[in-house]
Amino acid sequence: MRKTITRGVLRILPLALSLWLFWTIGDGLNNFGLALLRLVGISQPWAGSGFVLVLTLLLIIGLAFSVSPIVWLYQKLEDQILRFPLLKTVYGAIKDMASLISTDPEKTKERQTVLVKQANDTYIVGFVTANDVPRAVGQALEKHNETDEWVPVLMQVSYQIAGVTLLVRKADLIYVDWPFEDAMQFMLTAGLYKSTEQESASPGIRPNATPD
Structure with a gap:
């Protein structure tokens, strides 16, 4: 009972x-x-x-x-x-x-879902929040001979609104054909939440590709 x-x-x-x-x-x-x-x-x-x-x-x-x-x-x-x-x-x-959390199609389109590889060969799901980094950050990277393209990537913390923002080379990102809303729910619930689309098919992965 x-x-x-x-x-x-x-x-x-x-x-x-x-x-x-x-x-x-x-x-x-x-x-x-x-x-x-x-x-x-x-x-x-x-x-x-x-x-x-x-x-x-x-x-x-x-x-x-x-x-x-x-x-x-x-x-x-x-x-x-x-x-x-x-x-x-x-x-x-x-x-x-x-x-x-906006559902505006133009804004959610900019938040591309990506995978970021870690040192121990694991991956973290993140969201590209802008196409470039702030000018001051870009200038600081150039002074250290970091001439690659860098973008801010948000790593959402499970069961919290807070997250961690990392600066990652575009070349090191794996872009995923995964809707922002589904990916965010996956992150917020530590993978416990699964939408109907997630249950029927795995998200497509495009290694080292740029968003359409």
Whole structure:
């Protein structure tokens, strides 16, 4: 009986926690929207109106940021905010994390999944986060006669948001035809998570190749 109960818990727990998390987020957004409605004098809104209001505002904001002048103005505001050191650190970290988990096809396409060979003939899964290194880093490498092409590679830590960023020669990377989302889930769960595609076929490996 204990095994049966344990099996039931393990099956239902991920779904229950996921539903609870999304319900909590939705309830928080609804309360925030209700607070906004009260500010404009609407004290008895209909159920769920706060959540609808927040989604509508997010939609409007998303549409607004497709207009160049809005993007330019926001960039100027962002530059002013980043003049404060502590705020710059916190804001920058949150922005970078949001960019990392973004599902924008253009951004995820840039995060190429790669394998990095270790000294003991093992491999670590990583993600190329940019096509080149910062200028200061490139200049430092050139002073040490490192003229190869280098790129930053993020090594995600299992069960944590944190990761380690390494600078790796492009020639030493093995590019993998593996979607960023599936590779990230594999990294975050230490390989315990397997998507349907992963179970049906192994990711294709292209040694020393560059992404299409």
